[in-house]
Amino acid sequence: MNTKNFIQVFEHQKLRYSDSGVFRRHHFDAMVKFNELHQNKYFTPIHNGICFGSYVGVIQIGGLTIEILPKADNSTSPDANLWQNILLNMLKVCKRIPVESVSETQLKKRNHSILDAYFDLYLDEIDKLIKKGLIKKYRKNQSNQNSLKGKLLFSKNICKNSVHKEYFYCEHQVYDGNHFLHQIIYKGLLILKALIKNDLKDKLNRLLYEFHDFDHVNIQKKDFDKLVMNRKNYEYRKTIEIAKIIILNYSPSLSCGSENLLTLLFDMNTLWEEYIFRILQRHKTHEIDVTFQNSDKFWEDKKIRPDIVLKIKNDIFVIDTKWKIVDSMRPSDNDLKQMFVYNLHWNAKKTLLLYPKINQTDSEFGVFHYNNLGNKCKLGFLDITNGGKIRNSKILVNEIFEKLK
Known part of the structure; x- marks a missing residue:
């Protein structure tokens, strides 16, 4: 280039x-x-x-x-x-x-x-x-011929050959690469x-x-x-x-x-979300079920759809991915409200907001004080590079599971 x-x-x-x-x-x-x-x-x-x-x-x-x-x-x-x-x-x-x-x-x-x-x-x-x-195929071809070949198309023959009676407008099969x-x-x-x-x-x-x-x-x-x-x-x-x-x-x-x-x-928001799901799906064990963009009815014709839902034995976890750099170690009010709804709707034990990592450290799990259910939420940060190279996806998956403990 x-x-x-x-x-x-x-x-x-x-x-x-x-x-x-x-x-x-x-x-x-x-x-x-x-x-x-x-x-x-x-x-x-x-x-x-x-x-x-x-x-x-x-x-x-x-x-x-x-x-x-x-x-x-x-x-x-x-x-x-x-x-x-x-x-x-x-x-x-x-x-x-x-x-x-x-x-x-x-x-x-x-x-x-x-x-x-x-x-x-x-x-x-x-x-x-x-x-x-290159493979060849049979195809139908319509054209003027100087001899009758295939099927005569009467209406088109009259239209095109009213002067040139020596031609026939026909449809016939051709075996070639023009498909x-x-x-x-x-x-x-x-x-x-x-x-x-x-x-x-x-x-x-x-x-x-x-x-x-x-x-x-x-x-x-x-x-x-x-x-x-x-x-x-x-x-x-x-x-x-x-x-x-x-x-x-x-x-x-x-x-x-x-x-x-x-x-x-x-x-990148969509790509990051799908990337995390696919590496989780690739490296999960038989006792873990991973689903992507679960959609369920929420209110009237509106639906609720978390990014990733994990089922580990009998416990459910929700991961919401965010491709952006954040300095705060606490979730925003809007994110907390969103994760709270995920906790309730999916009966999730814990929810995780997952960001790309710069130099942040994970927050501790905070507890939602609703009916003393004990549902929790935290911020997690995932470093996808190390020493100028891309980190192994299996290592990333192990880190994600560690963040949910």
């Missing part, structure tokens, strides 16, 4: 444009327009720039890539490589994106953003399919053609040549929902998963300008 067209920022950081800098006014305009189309949820426009919020990931605007990284430390110059790898690890664990083949080494070696690693992986997967041989799976892959390649400006360009052009005879069709989310993957096309699974991400997150030529956008953005 050309580092002149690559910017790394952290959540809640500000980025301002300038005429002489990498981030310019036309990039800003495209981002604001995109944000408006999504209820202004991704970031906040400020004077001459953008203030990022809790959404992290990658935004590619034309040739410029902006990578927004999570950050849970007090450093004025945080380690971007470390937090990039933390984000990548969370996405792997949460199965948000198929990045099993993207390693920390690859990202460092080529100075890639996570998005570039995706592009590389997508092209590699397509290359594997081509070398194995929906390849049209999806081709659409993904065409999007990358508008975005890739680096050393992947030659590989992209070579693969585009293999697909240039296939139809270019408009593809939407509903088309992926109807797609059936089976044993015959199983080897296409990873390629189609990545193509889906590329196609559904692409915003071509917004009306404010000519810039094309591709975005992969994730809410």
Whole structure:
């Protein structure tokens, strides 16, 4: 990647444009327009720039890539490589994106953003399919023929061949590679053609040549929902998963300008919540039951939904995750009221508010004085890094269980 067209920022950081800098006014305009189309949820426009919020990931605007990284430390110059790898690890664990083949080494070696690693992986997967041989399928084709072939379509034949009586407008079966799976892959390649400006360009052009005879069709989310993957096309699974991400997150030529956008953005609050659940689920013992986002009726049509509910033998515990930095060692009034309701509704013995750790220490369990039930709540802090590396998830899980004792 050309580092002149690559910017790394952290959540809640500000980025301002300038005429002489990498981030310019036309990039800003495209981002604001995109944000408006999504209820202004991704970031906040400020004077001459953008203030990022809790959404992290990658935004590619034309040739410029902006990578927004999570950050849970007090450093004025945080380690971007470390937090990039933390984000990548969370996405792997949460199965948000198929990045099993993207390693920390690859990202460092080529100075890639996570998005570039995706592009590389997508092209590699397509290359594997081509070398194995692209599958063919039967499909119906309607066209003018100089001889009767298949079924004659009378109404269309009259409409199209009233002058040229020597032709027949027929519907017949064709056995070739111009089917929906390849049209999806081709659409993904065409999007990358508008975005890739680096050393992947030659590989992209070579693969585009293999697909240039296939139809270019408009593809939407509903088309992926109807797609059936089976044993015959199983080897296409990873390629189609990545193509889906590329196609559904692409915003071509917004009306404010000519810039094309591709975005992969994730809410860190949601990601942290799911990450904690998945590592608990992975490392739990047979006597522990872990459930995620339990929803139950609360009042009229409103529902109550804690993040994580643990059942250990006969005891119930509720964990509510919070991806933010707090200095206070006491829960806020609103958090206490929320956890109190969880205690009552789920008959939980203890509730835990779980935050990322900087230099805080866990609070002691405090008791709710309601009918002398003895339900308790505390603040817990989990350090996901150690010595510049990501901590083992099994160790994290053991620490969470220790916090509930």
